[in-house]
Amino acid sequence: MDLLLIISDVVSAVCYLLFLIGESCGRRTSTSPPSPCRLSSNKAMFQYEYYQEGDITIGGIFTVNHLIEYIQTYEIFHPRLLCTIPNVKNYATLMTLIFAIDEINKKSDLLPNITLGYHLYDTCGDSIQSVQNVLSIMTGQQLEVPNYSCRKHGEVAAFIGDMFSMAQLLGIYGYSKISYNDPDQLSRTNDLYRTFFTTTQHEDVRYMAISGLMVHYKWDWVGILTPFDNSGEAEAEKLRRQLNVHKVCVAFIIQLSSDWSINSEKLNIIQNSNARVIIICGKFHLHYGFLQNLAFLRENITFILHESWSSAFHMGADILQAINCSLILTHVGQYIPDLESFLDSTDVTNRPNDPILEDILYFYFACFIPNENKQFMFEKVYTIEVRNCTGGSYPITSQIARLTNPTFYQIYTAVYILAHALREMMITTKGINNGERTNGFRGKLQRFLRKVSYIDHTGQDITFNKNGGLSLPIYLLNWIYKKEASGYTFRTVDVGYVQLDEKQVFVIVFDDKIQWKTGKIPQSQCTEACPTGYRKAYPKHIQFCCNDCAQCSAGEISNVSDSEHCYKCPDDEWPDEKKVRCIPKSVEFLSYTTDILTSVFSSISLFFSVITLIILRTFIFFWDTPLVKANNRIVSFTLLVSILLSFLCVFLFLGRPVDVTCLLRQISFGFFFSVSVSSVLAKTIMVCIVFRATRPGSSWKKWMEAKYSYYVIVTCSSIQVLICVLWLLVSPPYQDADLYSYLGKIIIECNEGSDIWFYSMLGYLGLLAAVSFVLAFMVRTLPDSFNEAKYITFSMLVFCSVWIAMIPAYLSTKGKYMVAVEIFAILTSCAGILVCIFFPKCYILIMKPELNCRKQLVEKLNY
Structure with a gap:
């Protein structure tokens, strides 16, 4: 938890207890003040107080100077803390409030017959000092007495300032507070914060805008830096949660230390990180040196600055160079008429008793200051060589780069909001009773503050939203510090803006206007972007x-x-x-143009077709010879023709499959091959019958007629035809494309339609071949010249071996190779039948014609 909030809560609780005690003992705010109001005390050397009487007093808590802690002890030193080194911009902010009050008092139409006064303190950023100063303003004199008011005139109606820790304390007493730089308080729902207002947007808007900027540039790995004074700790945690919602990771959240050795270690962490974008949270006024070193070590770092940096134009060249090309989301200030001339007149000549102006005179202009005690103390602590600046004019605007700073506009607006609320309250309540003290109407003022609505001098509609904040435009600025002919110049460029749409926040970015350190958009990712693929x-x-x-x-x-x-x-x-x-995808099939297998199979098929035709022509030429007659001319002719057609049906398996070829190729092969095997079976049966019929008195002679061979062929082939017809009727083959069997290929193939009918067709062929093989094997010892049983045995052995080996190979392949396996089986089995059965006969017909005679056949038979 924020240390400042803890201290504030403790002090507020004590004050609330005293408040209850005071209420129980009766009001102590009568016209006759109690004894505390008669006490007095001398102002401390470093008491930065501003006071002006008025009918209504506005309290103010500011942080202009900074705190430094001292180890050395000097009698004149503050016993605990020393406030020094004022921030000129913050002092100008305080002067802007005074300017706005003076301007309102000069107007007769806004608060007629009412003058505004102020009671302001510079707390140096110390929470304990802030509590004391707030109670001093309430009490009406420097001695702070909780629940006592020593004011007889000009009671405090509300507070304006920058110390968010005071919101709870002020809420106890019912005072309204308008902040100009603490949007974080808007997220608090405690009743003690019901009196809190701010002239900035809700901080969640900024968090969502930063997240949108990260998403826009795809920065998903960023770092967060916070100062050691805890001013950015809560902000960093809220920002981290918002970034995670948008899938942006925080590489590190580093809280810097006042010990430079510790910061050096943290510098190494940042240097070794992949984060190229670092978001600054909190007020970083004490860590400029760290950012300079970081920018020196990592030139490609892009900073997303906190809005409090919008006034950092007065910083040195080193820090401006370090944060060059940074981005900042901020409310763009508007020009305030006559403010510049007012600040020009704010110098030591016309404000000789201004305590902060004394410090500015010393630190920024190296001048002696009228306060001798302070001058003596500064000489003990600092080594600044000062001079006598009597008679010179030293306006603070010489230290301010831009008077349209958003902080000036926001505090100027805060004063006018309070004035308009007072005006509406007076109109409604018909003025303020002279005897009524302001603590009687400050509760009413809260209601009018929530309802305030007017158009300011810039045309902006000033109205508090439901969270108690103003919906002022937020712009994205690009800081550019570059060397030109006239020297180094610093400027900001509007490169985008934040658009609010109900609960959504959009960041509109003009990428072409942004200047980056490296000339291109930085890459801030945990890992390198994955390439395509x-x-x-x-x-x-x-x-x-x-x-x-x-x-x-x-x-x-x-x-x-x-x-x-x-x-x-x-x-x-x-x-x-x-x-x-x-x-x-590449299309795969047995192409005639691109596949060598097609050429091989075509050549083999044509070669054996020609051989078959030659054998057929030879058998026709020797049609009436004994050898041809003995081998049943019609059956042999049928066998040769079926083998020829089986060779030619291979071409139905080649080329791109279409529906017609898919229907014909398996059916034609099954039919022609069944005729071939049936013819072989018929030959085998006739060999068995003839052998048995040659015995005297054999009854097998009646089966020796040729017509029984034809019956065998027709009957066995008809069964195959029936199988094929049923196959076509039930589930015919068709052209198909296999998209998934091979990666990157489309296999154009024939889908057999029904595997059952396909394997039934092959199984029937195998059955015929097996029967032929068994019968032929049984009569293989018959005389060679009379029968061909031995040759049929070899042909069926080849046929069965080929198809038995083909089936597992067929099942284990896909695509064109599966078709190639079947073609190979067809060619091999047909060639086996052709070679084993007909080559021996052709050898006798052509090479040994002397053996082709009846005498030779009879001798063999008698043997």
Whole structure:
């Protein structure tokens, strides 16, 4: 918890207890003051107080000077703390409040017959001093007495200031407080903060705007810096939560220390981090040196500055160079008429008793100051060489770079808001009774503050929202410090703005106007962006902003860098080698133009077709010879023709499959091959019958007629035809495209429709071949010249071996290679039958014609 808030809460609780005691003992705020009001005390050397009487007094708490702690002890030193080194801009802010009050008092239409006074303190940023000063303002004199008012005239109606820790204390006493730089208080819901108002936007708007800026530039790995005075600790935590909502991770939250050795270690942490964007939280007035060193070590660092930096134009060249090209979200100030001339006249000649102006005269102009005690103390502490500046004019505007600073406009607006609320209250209550003290109407003032509404001199509608803040425009500024012909110049460029839409916040950025340190948009990611073809992968052990890069899976692409997901290609497309785009899949089939297997199979099929035709022509030429007659000419002719057609049906398996070829190829092969195997079976049966019929008195002679061979062929082939017809009727083959079996390929193939009918067709062929093989094996010892049983045995052995080996190979392959296996089986089995059965006969017909005679056949038979 913020240390300042803790102290404030403790003090406020004590004050509230005293308040209750005072209420129980009766009001102590009568016209005749009690004894505390008769006490007096000398003002301390470093009591920065401003007072002007009026009918209504406005209290003010400001931080102009800073605190430094001393170890050395001098009798004249403050016993605990020393306030020194004033901030000129903050002093100008205090003067702006005085200017606004004087301007209102000069107007006769805003608060007629009423003058505003003020009672202001510079607390040096010390929370304890702030409590004392607030109680002093309430009491009416320097001696702070809780629940006592020594004022006879000009009671305090409200407070304006920058110390947010005072909001709770003021809420106890019912005083309204208007802040000009503490939007964080708007998020508090405690009743003690019901009197709090601010002239800035709700801090959540700034958090969401910063988050939107991170998302816009894809900065998901950023750092946060806070000062050691805890002014940015709560802000940093709220900002971290808001960034996480937008999937932006915080690489580090570093609270700097007053010990430079500790800061050096933290500097190394930042230097070794991948974060190129650092967000500044809190008021960083004591850590300029750290930022200078950081910018020197990491030139590519881009700072997102706190709004309090909007007045940092007076800083030295080193710090301006360090924060060059930074971005800041701020309320852009508006020009206030006559303010510049008022500040020009604010110098030691016309304000000789101004305590802060004395410090400015010493620290900024190196002049002697009228306060001898303070001059003596400064000489003990500082080594500044001062001179006598009597008679010179030293306006503070010479130390202020821009009078349209948003802080000036906000505090100017705060005074006018209070004046308008007082005006409306007086109109409604018909003035203020001279005998009524302001603590009687300060509760009413809260209601009128919430309802205040007017148009200021810039045309801006001034109305508090439900949170008690003003919806003033927020702009994104780019700080540019560059060397030109006339020297180094510093300027800000409006590069965007924040747009509010109900509960949403949008950051509109004009990228072309922004200047970056490196000339291009910085990259602030935990890890490098994943290239195209890869996606983000999130290991469990690191933050969600940090990721690995995983290559897209098969069938997926990513065509943008740093992609969250890969996208699947359409079914007919496939990623290219880099997985960046989808390209059409290659189409695979046994092509006549591109596949060498097609050429090989075509050549083999044609070769054996020609051989079959030659054998057929030879058998026709020797049609009437004994050998041809003995081998059943019609059956042999049928066998040769079916083998020829089986060789030619291979061409139905080649080329791009279409529905017609898919219907014909398996059916034609099954039919022609069944005729071939049936013919072989018929030959085998006839060999068995003839062998048995040659015995005397054999009853097998009646089965020796040729017509029974034809019956065997027709019957066995008809069964295959029936299987094929049923196949076509139930589930016919069709052309299909296999998109998934092979990566990156579309296999154009024939879908067999029904595997049951397909394997039934093959199984029937196998059955015929097995029967032929068994029968032929049984009669293989018959005379060679008379029968061909031995050759049929070898041909069926080849046939069965090929198809038994083909089935597992067929089932284990896909696409064109599966078709190639079937073609190979067809060619091999047909060639086996052709070679084993007909080559021996052709050898006799052509090479050994002397054996082609009846005598030779009879001799063999008798043997």
